[in-house]
Amino acid sequence: MSTPTLFVEVHILQSLPPSNVNRDDSGTPKQAVYGGARRARVSSQAWKRATRTEYARHVPAADRATRTKRIATLLTSRLARPAAEGGTGLTDEQAGRLAAALLEPLGVTKSAKKEDQSAxxxxxxxxxxxALVQLLDGRAAEFAALSDDDLKNEVKKLSVVQTLSTGHPAEVALFGRMVADLPALNVDAAVQVAHALSTHAVRTEFDYYTAVDDENTDDHGAGMIGTVEFNSSTLYRYAVLGVHQLRDNLTDTEETRSTAVRFIDAFARSMPTGHQNSFAHRTLPHLVLLTVRTDQPVNLVSAYEEPVTGITGLASESVVRLADELKSVGETWGNKPLRTLATYTSEGDKITEVFGSSLAFPALLDSVDALVEEWLTRGEITPAETPEAGTR
Structure with a gap:
């Protein structure tokens, strides 16, 4: 018997003004050819980073995750704290030596270029x-007094790898972790994120700018001259959350439910920060569409294989295209989503028929919360029967 699965898909349509949110090595906004037309693209890595940053803003600092080469420095700092602050009271030198020994079972070796960083x-x-500090169980001074060989042998008796293989914070549970040299530390991601693509063809433009030297009174020339590339676009964004995988990673149903809701909130509100001070491109989506499935995820980017031309507006046409694609895929393949929830600003009978009535975004999150709780409790989702749930 197969393990029950629950996928919550997030489809977003969002328009960006002139901006360069994610650039390549030459400073050009990232692009891709799709359907024979050049599209604006924002990499999945860039939007995952933005989502993780947005998610962390609402999490207590102690519960957050970090991705860094400076784990040895952070662990040394923890160990060197006074015992009253959760540390061991060791000197910085002793703490650094003990931290290196604790991290050795993880294969964390020093960078060839920077001594204070890992490879x-x-x-x-x-x-x-x-938790690594707590493994010492008050024996930090005893460990620090050991010779290198004895210290290595004593550390082998501690469950260092197990400690980093359990008790994952929500961010690691969501986005996963891959350590090629130590598969025991790997965490399967509960979230997959697609590269965002414009629903239409784009053309890169150039902003020629000058900066004035405020203290220059000798001539009228510019203090600096430069150019920055940009484009504007209506983007289709897609992510899928495997609630079953999230539950397995967190091993706590209440935390699974709250993490699922917070992820959707963070993904919808997040924005990569490339050239943000120059373009102030902070926008919110025209449409947030959630499709709930128990069979398999379906990315609906095929709605835009033929580029939108924008006769009546790129955003409005893109919403209609997405409604058509969702309906067509459901009828053709026979795998209509169990539930469809949406927040949108567009109007039209077709959109309401396919997506259901628009919910205020907080209400949409409440609905997801109830759905995830239902699945975690009962192991299934009751199929919707009303137009408001998007079944017509």
Whole structure:
């Protein structure tokens, strides 16, 4: 018997003004050819980073995760704190030596270029560092007094790998972790994020700018001259959350439910920050569409294989295209979503028929909360029967 699965898909249509939110190595806004037309593109990595940053803003600092090459420095700092503050009271030198020994079972070796950094980035929770300190069980001074060989042997008796393999913070549970040299530390991601693509063809433009030297009274020339590339676009964004995988990663149903809702909130509100001071491109979506499935996820980017031309507006036409695609895929493949929830600003009978009535975004999150709770409790979702739930 197969393990029950629950996928909550997030489809977003969002318009960006002139901006360069995600650039390549030459400073050009990232692009891709799709359907024979050049599209604006924002990489999945950029939007995952933005989502994780937005998510962390609403999480207590102690419960957050970090991805860094400086785990040795952070652990040394933890160990060197006074015992009253959760540390061991060791000197910085002793703490650094003990931290290196604790991290050795993880294969965390020093970078060839920078002594204070490891050779690779490691994604972990702040509380997991505290758990490493607690493994010492008040014996930090005893460990610090050991010879290198004896210290190595004593550390082998501690469950260092197990400590970093459990108790994952929500961010690690959502986005996963891959450590090639130590598969025991791997965490399967509960979230997959697609590259955002414009629903239409785009053309890169150039902003020629000058900066004035305020103290220059000798001539009228510019203090600096430069150019920055940009485009504007209506983007289709897609992510899918495997609630079953999230539950397995967190091992707590209440935390699974709250994390699922907070992820959707963060993904909808997030924005990559490339050239943000120059373009102030902070916008909110025209449409947030959630489709709930138990069979398989379906990215609906095929709605835009033929580029939108924008005769009546790129955003409005893109919403209609998405409604058509969702309906067509459901009828053709026979796998209509169990539930459809949406927040949108567009109007039209077709949109309401396919997506259901528009919900205020807080109400949409409440609905997701109830759906996830139902699945976690009962192991299934009751199929909707009303137009408001998007079944017509």
């Amino acid at each position: 690779y980035l490691l994604f972990f929770g702040k509380k997991q560092l505290d």
